[in-house]
Ligand SMILES: O=C(CO)[C@@H](O)[C@H](O)COP(=O)(O)O
């Protein structure tokens with residue numbers, strides 16, 4: 198297995214929005230690697246969150262860590278340049294939210310960001326066959342997108358195993374990310390299924406001690 202070094206990416210959807218800069222910085226100071234930035238449009242998903250202005254404000258505040266943008270918006274293409282300009286490091290989108298998946302991947306990479314494709318629990322992996330070699334990351338949703346604090350859907354483990362096999366068979370250095378319901382209790386099984394990049398919102402931001410929670414996750418990853 199050619200997994201890459203583990204990345205823990207707290208989803209700031211579960212942070213305290215009234216003190217977002219401080220809370221994001223606290224998670225990073227507690228040992229997190231990336232910031233996961235969930236963008237919801239009340240159209241592709243039934244919730245409304247944050248956009249490029251908030252990302253830009255985090256950069257101005259001094260957040261220097263990679264910011265991993267998860268776009269739950271439809272259509273995707275017209276918002277990509279705004280996130281790139283605001284300081285996104287990676288931008289991931291859902292294939293069913295783009296008319297032309299290959300074109301959107303190109304748009305993200307041409308804007309200087311890493312590109313990721315996201316698969317919902319009930320979305321087939323079919324298109325991955327055609328674009329895997331153009332991606333920097335594949336994100337497997339382990340909840341239906343739209344809300345934090347949901348329960349991990351176990352069938353995501355089989356999907357992770359399948360994508361891990363595809364990545365390894367092709368000898369690619371694509372990251373395999375998981376998002377939704379990740380906790381210190383289930384992260385060991387998720388890592389064993391092949392994930393190397395772990396998004397966790399509630400588990401980190403609702404913990405009394407961010408550092409202890411992130412450390413427990415790292416121990417369980419092994
Ligand atoms: O994209 C999403 C939800 O749509 C996620 O990033 C969640 O925000 C993760 O939160 P938890 O399930 O870890 O609370």
Ligand SMILES: [Fe+2]
Nearest residue numbers: 208235267376
């Ligand atoms: Fe997300």
